[in-house]
Amino acid sequence: MLEVALIYGFINSVILALTALGFSLTFGISGVSNFAYGAMYIFAGYASWLLLNKLAIPFFLAASIAVFLTALLGAAMYRFVLLRVRGLVISEVIATFGVGLIILELFRYLGFSGFEYTLPVFSDGSLLIGNTYVDYQRIWIVGVGLFLAVGLYLFIHHTKLGLAFRGIAQDEHTALSLGINSDRIAGISVAFGSGLAAVAAILILPRGTISVNDGYDVLINAMAVCIIGGLGSSVGVVLASFLIGYAQITTDILSGPHWKMIISLIAILLILVVKPSGLLGKQKELEERI
Amino acid sequence: MKKLFLMTNLIIGLFAILLLSPSYAADPILIGVPTAETALEGRESIKAIEMAVEEINAKGGVKVGADKRLLKVTVSDLRDASAGVPVSEALLGLEKIITEKKVHAILVGPFRSESLLAGMDIIAKYKVPLLETIAMSPKFEEKIKEDPVKYKHCFRVCLNAPFLVNYLVESLGVLKQEFGFNKLYVMSQDVLWAKATSEGTAKVAAAKMGYETVGSETYPTGASDFSAGLMKAKMKEANVILPMFDMPQSGILLKQWKSQRIPTLLCGFISPMAGPGAWKIFEGKIGGLLNANFELGSAIAVEKYPPATKFYNDYAKKFGVPMEAGHGPAPSYDSVYILAEAIERAGSLDPDKIADEIKKTDRQGVIGRIKFNDGHQVIYGADPKETAAGCVSQWTEDGKRVIVFPKSIADGNIALPEWITPAKK
Incomplete structure (x- = not known):
């Protein structure tokens, strides 16, 4: 059982990290709210499904188009909704959460519910690790997840665009004085984050069915990982993913799946009480409050 | 005058037809x-x-x-x-x-x-x-x-749940008789009917067939990761997993069962597996499953019962x-x-x-x-000529469903997937 917990805990952690990367990039690193993140994830899933099943486009092409469309949707949301309330954090949260609700509940209203909404796996079969079988899709998730986590770290620390993402969150006025168009950068950040949500969806959804309710769960998990890891810290995101990921799997094995579902929420509460800026968070002013 | 007489007769005739014929104008x-x-x-x-x-x-x-x-x-x-x-x-x-x-x-x-x-x-x-x-x-x-x-x-x-319990217990009886299976692992959705059915089946199977329940797990509606439960069933050396789900996400249990090569037979009810479309949707990874269709005709044709x-x-x-x-x-x-x-x-x-x-x-x-x-x-x-009936069928590796229970309408016998071995030789 220990072997199972270690292997599946690791996979679950990478899934959480992959789920949270886009949210972390937009909200954590650039300081722009995107609480429609879960809806973007589900949008990408349904878009791929429609392209694959209704237009008979090959899966990988359909998935690529879905990622592009989701990024476009993120950019459109920024241009037509977020831009008008930019800088008013509460308004940003409410507006984007509202957009997310509209997208998710529209899918529900249109009848996108049922077991037929499932995406194909990248490759079939399983790998035997010790005495535990792991399907290839999970191996893909681990591979791509780790690649993206490292890639994101390098991107935000070593590219001009990545530094601009961080710059507008640290001090927007200084960033502006250095020639960074903060509105444009924020828009790109939302589009990038949405695109990452889509990549996560394409990888993770073949393990199950596409369900509107997953959109809410994805948002909660992504928020939990970012808050616990610390806003603005990509290493913190990975660390928090592993903490929550292993906690979830251990709870599932020892107590059952019901308790697993509240781990993220308990973790958010605990970290807010003990260390509000998160494990590796940069917002030290939060620390000073307690 | 003649015209007026003719018109009056015509109107009276029309009324008579309307009054005497079955009325279609009545409210539905x-x-x-x-x-x-x-x-x-x-x-x-x-x-x-x-x-x-x-x-x-x-x-x-x-x-x-x-x-x-x-x-x-x-x-x-x-x-x-x-x-x-x-x-x-x-x-x-x-x-x-x-x-x-x-x-x-x-x-x-x-x-x-x-x-x-x-x-x-x-x-x-x-x-x-x-x-x-x-x-x-x-x-x-x-x-x-x-x-x-x-x-x-x-x-x-x-x-209803008790009648479904009967079908499942009888199927478990066949599994015990033919393959020597006697260890049960219950996986059910956390809703009233599913819990009542799975608990009832385990209880009756223990009393009537000597099955031992080695573990059980309930999943909230919407759950889609069953890997830990499947692993537990494997660790506890269960012979049969009794799934009981009516949510769309439950179909994924089969994919995970097959990809993790859990050496335990699945026999119960997973709603997405009841119809013919499951084979394509789940990429042919459902062969071996024993699944109940609650009523004859509900997503299953029954060769031996034409209606x-x-x-x-x-x-x-x-x-x-x-x-x-x-x-x-x-x-x-x-x-x-x-x-x-x-x-x-x-x-x-x-x-x-x-x-x-x-x-x-x-x-x-x-x-x-x-x-x-x-x-x-x-x-x-057990016989649709005497009472209403449901059935248990098995998905074959080539995407067909074979009714295995009740015997009065069965098309074939239960076959184990190649990675599952009988408990008795």
Whole structure:
């Protein structure tokens, strides 16, 4: 059982990290709210499904188009909704959460519910690790997840665009004085984050069915990982993913799946009480409050 | 003068024809269909109702005394299959369709047993005949037996949990006899009917067949990761996993079972696996599963019982796609005929008289021979010529379904997937 917990805990952690990367990039690193993140994830899933099943486009092409469309949707949301309330954090949260609700509940209203909404796996079969079988899709998730986590770290620390993402969150006025168009950068950040949500969806959804309710769960998990890891810290995101990921799997094995579902929420509460800026968070002013 | 006489005769003649012929101008009999439209079982049950209504209307409708009246359907979405929807909301929808639409009878009914049990009091309050075809809790019959006068308008046509338990226990008996299996691992959805059925099956299988339950797991509606539970079943060396789920996400259990190569046979009910489309949707990774279809005709053709096969084929012909819900459509279709015949025998739309006549039903339908017991539940058994029936079929590795239980309609025997070995040689 220990072997199972270690292997599946690791996979679950990478899934959480992959789920949270886009949210972390937009909200954590650039300081722009995107609480429609879960809806973007589900949008990408349904878009791929429609392209694959209704237009008979090959899966990988359909998935690529879905990622592009989701990024476009993120950019459109920024241009037509977020831009008008930019800088008013509460308004940003409410507006984007509202957009997310509209997208998710529209899918529900249109009848996108049922077991037929499932995406194909990248490759079939399983790998035997010790005495535990792991399907290839999970191996893909681990591979791509780790690649993206490292890639994101390098991107935000070593590219001009990545530094601009961080710059507008640290001090927007200084960033502006250095020639960074903060509105444009924020828009790109939302589009990038949405695109990452889509990549996560394409990888993770073949393990199950596409369900509107997953959109809410994805948002909660992504928020939990970012808050616990610390806003603005990509290493913190990975660390928090592993903490929550292993906690979830251990709870599932020892107590059952019901308790697993509240781990993220308990973790958010605990970290807010003990260390509000998160494990590796940069917002030290939060620390000073307690 | 002659012209006036001719015209008068013509008008009198027309009136005479209208008065003497069966009246089609009378108001239609309004059937309320409140259920969960988001659930496959709900959607396909509605279609089955429409199918039966069209057939009856094509023959002129239902005779109520001297009049022939057409049937009309009004649908309302109770949403009670969705996670997080409170029972109170479903009850509100149920009451609304009765009070606002003024329906003469209710078919299909609430999706969740939780809603049905609470909804029975609404049915009793407004005295509208109900023929339930989805929710399965045995508490429905208990309530009727406790107060048969109050709940005289409540009936259930679909399979209930105790009858399903019988089918599953008998199938487990075959598995023990043929392969020596005796260790059970229960995985069920955290809803009333699923828990009652799985717990009941484990209990009866222990008492009658000597099965030991080595572990159990309940999953909240919407859960989609079963890997830890599957691993636990493997670690505890279970021979059979008893799954009990009616949520779309449960189909993924099969994919995970196959990709993790869990050496334990699955025998129970996973709703997405009940129809022919499961093979393609789940990429052929469902071979070996033993799955129940709750009623004959519900997403399964039965070679040895032609009415079920006819219904299954007619449905596909009418709607252009095969039926996928293994629970609901066939009894829903039959319930329209049960209601129509009861109205004709009662000769009126008086709910008390209709309820009295429904109770006397004895007809050969799609699901088998339909008769109600004293809990107003259609009796299910092993031979569709004697009682209504469900069945257990096995998905083969080439994407077919072979009925393995009950023996009266079986097409073949249970075969183990290649990675599962018998417990006895």
